[in-house]
Amino acid sequence: MADGLRPDLAVIARAVEAGSRVLDIGCGDGALMAELVKSRDADARGLEINPQQVERCVARGLSVVQGDANTDLVNYPDNAFDYAILSQTLQTAERPDRMLDELLRVGNKAFVSFPNFAHWRTRAALMFGGRMPVTRALPVSWYATDNIHHVTVDDFRELAREKTARIEDQWFFANEKQISATAANWRAEFAVFELSR
Amino acid sequence: MANAPASQVITLSHPLPLDSGQELAHVDIAYETYGALNADKSNAILICHALTGDQYVASTHPITGKPGWWERTVGPGKPIDTDQFHVICANVIGSCMGSTGPASKAEDGMPYAMRFPVITIRDMVRGLVGMLDALEIAQLHAVVGGSMGGMQALSLAANWPERAARVLVIASTARHSAQNIAFHEVGRQAIMADPNWREGNYYADDASPDNGLAVARMAAHITYLSEEGLTEKFGRRLQNRDTKSFGFDADFQVESYLRYQGSGFTQRFDANSYLYITRAMDYFDLAEEHGGRLGDAFKGTSARFCLVSFDSDWLYPTAESRHIVHALNAAGAPVSFVELSAPFGHDSFLLEVPALDRVIKGFLDG
Numbered sequence: 368m369a370d371g372l373r374p375d376l377a378v379i380a381r382a383v384e385a386g387s388r389v390l391d392i393g394c395g396d397g398a399l400m401a402e403l404v405k406s407r408d409a410d411a412r413g414l415e416i417n418p419q420q421v422e423r424c425v426a427r428g429l430s431v432v433q434g435d436a437n438t439d440l441v442n443y444p445d446n447a448f449d450y451a452i453l454s455q456t457l458q459t460a461e462r463p464d465r466m467l468d469e470l471l472r473v474g475n476k477a478f479v480s481f482p483n484f485a486h487w488r489t490r491a492a493l494m495f496g497g498r499m500p501v502t503r504a505l506p507v508s509w510y511a512t513d514n515i516h517h518v519t520v521d522d523f524r525e526l527a528r529e530k531t532a533r534i535e536d537q538w539f540f541a542n543e544k545q546i547s548a549t550a551a552n553w554r555a556e557f558a559v560f561e562l563s564r
Numbered sequence: 565m566a567n568a569p570a571s572q573v574i575t576l577s578h579p580l581p582l583d584s585g586q587e588l589a590h591v592d593i594a595y596e597t598y599g600a601l602n603a604d605k606s607n608a609i610l611i612c613h614a615l616t617g618d619q620y621v622a623s624t625h626p627i628t629g630k631p632g633w634w635e636r637t638v639g640p641g642k643p644i645d646t647d648q649f650h651v652i653c654a655n656v657i658g659s660c661m662g663s664t665g666p667a668s669k670a671e672d673g674m675p676y677a678m679r680f681p682v683i684t685i686r687d688m689v690r691g692l693v694g695m696l697d698a699l700e701i702a703q704l705h706a707v708v709g710g711s712m713g714g715m716q717a718l719s720l721a722a723n724w725p726e727r728a729a730r731v732l733v734i735a736s737t738a739r740h741s742a743q744n745i746a747f748h749e750v751g752r753q754a755i756m757a758d759p760n761w762r763e764g765n766y767y768a769d770d771a772s773p774d775n776g777l778a779v780a781r782m783a784a785h786i787t788y789l790s791e792e793g794l795t796e797k798f799g800r801r802l803q804n805r806d807t808k809s810f811g812f813d814a815d816f817q818v819e820s821y822l823r824y825q826g827s828g829f830t831q832r833f834d835a836n837s838y839l840y841i842t843r844a845m846d847y848f849d850l851a852e853e854h855g856g857r858l859g860d861a862f863k864g865t866s867a868r869f870c871l872v873s874f875d876s877d878w879l880y881p882t883a884e885s886r887h888i889v890h891a892l893n894a895a896g897a898p899v900s901f902v903e904l905s906a907p908f909g910h911d912s913f914l915l916e917v918p919a920l921d922r923v924i925k926g927f928l929d930g
Contacts, residue, residue, distance in 0.1 A: 422922060
């Protein structure tokens with residue numbers, strides 16, 4: 368199952384309970400949604416800002432609304448979903464802290480994945496290069512990137528604590544493979560957290 | 565206006581109750597079908613037409629001889645695939661292509677004219693539901709409509725939620741805005757100011773209010789296009805002349821085009837029908853029908869929805885579609901929405917927009 372899915376999406380696909388109601392925020396081309404519908408019999412909905420991506424999703428039979436996660440989550444009722452998923456989008460939010468509140472309002476649980484800015488490659492690029500890092504995980508230059516709020520694993524843990532969100536589970540990735548949680552703030556290129564409140 | 569052409573016609577077995585409190589007796593619904601209905605009658609798609617549309621969605625118009633108004637979308641192998649689906653398109657009541665409208669004869673054998681009751685979008689849909697009952701189609705695979713057709717699709721979903729499994733609404737709105745009503749009022753006043761209108765009693769006359777109807781069409785037609793589209797198509801180019809005439813002929817190409825659109829329209833449309841149908845659209849406010857909250861209109865629906873808007877449509881702009889999407893989100897309904905980029909204004913839903921084809925096909929197959 369989950370063949371060909373990005374590793375962070377694959378762990379989410381495995382962790383979602385069968386038959387769940389899911390909102391995928393920033394669902395892209397709908398790869399995760401399609402997997403959740405197929406292998407988890409999920410009632411999956413998506414929110415995506417790029418109209419070409421939305422069109423692709425609708426053309427594959429998925430229910431996806433073109434909209435802006437910064438402003439449009441407010442239209443969803445409380446606890447409308449078992450899971451709200453925000454993959455690789457938190458760092459592009461206008462206010463990641465408020466978006467986390469919204470995730471845990473519309474969903475009973477939330478999955479959040481993001482690139483870890485404290486990965487050793489990023490640190491090395493900044494420390495030795497003295498320039499904003501352009502790495503495998505962060506391939507776009509500072510002036511063109513959508514990532515306006517860079518975040519580290521430890522920063523995210525602290526935000527969850529401030530928001531009184533419980534960390535249900537966490538997964539870390541480097542070189543496209545899952546790694547242990549040991550020194551994740553150094554070693555992880557990407558992180559996935561499962562939260563509840 | 566020529567006589568109504570020979571579509572299939574169902575005469576409803578009961579008088580149709582109307583939102584006004586009146587009833588309409590002996591209601592005829594004229595319709596066209598395409599593609600085979602399967603044994604369990606589960607593959608039917610109802611296409612609802614727009615203000616001046618008709619049932620000839622994918623067949624030659626009997627008066628104009630032009631291709632069906634959505635032939636690019638409906639047919640074998642097309643986005644609404646008639647090899648797969650049984651497509652039904654019916655003329656709405658109040659119109660003039662075979663369904664009961666102001667030009668139809670009342671009990672006394674004379675045309676209704678302005679004795680025809682004022683109808684609503686929901687009344688039109690009530691007529692369509694009567695037709696589906698007569699055809700013994702319990703649930704549509706989908707109801708599809710653009711513009712006023714989208715209003716009918718929304719009305720069906722809100723008032724007869726079990727009748728359609730999928731609801732596709734293109735370039736439409738859940739209520740007419742002040743600006744929408746204002747443009748329609750210009751058209752109605754143009755018709756009623758035509759001396760040939762004679763309080764609507766022109767059916768036995770040699771002349772009908774064609775000038776007024778043509779002006780109504782010209783004003784409305786502008787709202788269907790975008791400024792960008794008009795500029796690209798006509799600019800300030802002159803029509804068949806090198807210099808301005810210093811007179812009031814159609815000097816500009818855009819004038820000539822509008823005059824042609826206006827006069828062509830009078831060949832196929834009844835002025836009184838134009839009054840009644842624009843009124844029905846102006847009265848449309850789906851939230852008002854459901855206690856003022858649009859979300860309540862869709863409570864408990866089990867249909868899947870898809871809404872499409874166009875970035876150049878200023879008649880029913882994207883914000884109107886978003887408004888519906890938010891209401892559907894609040895009601896927990898599965899909904900897709902996309903704003904497509906197309907240069908043609910409101911009319912984009914009828915024209916070459918490949919992304920629309922993909923969305924329609926994907927939604928209907930999913």
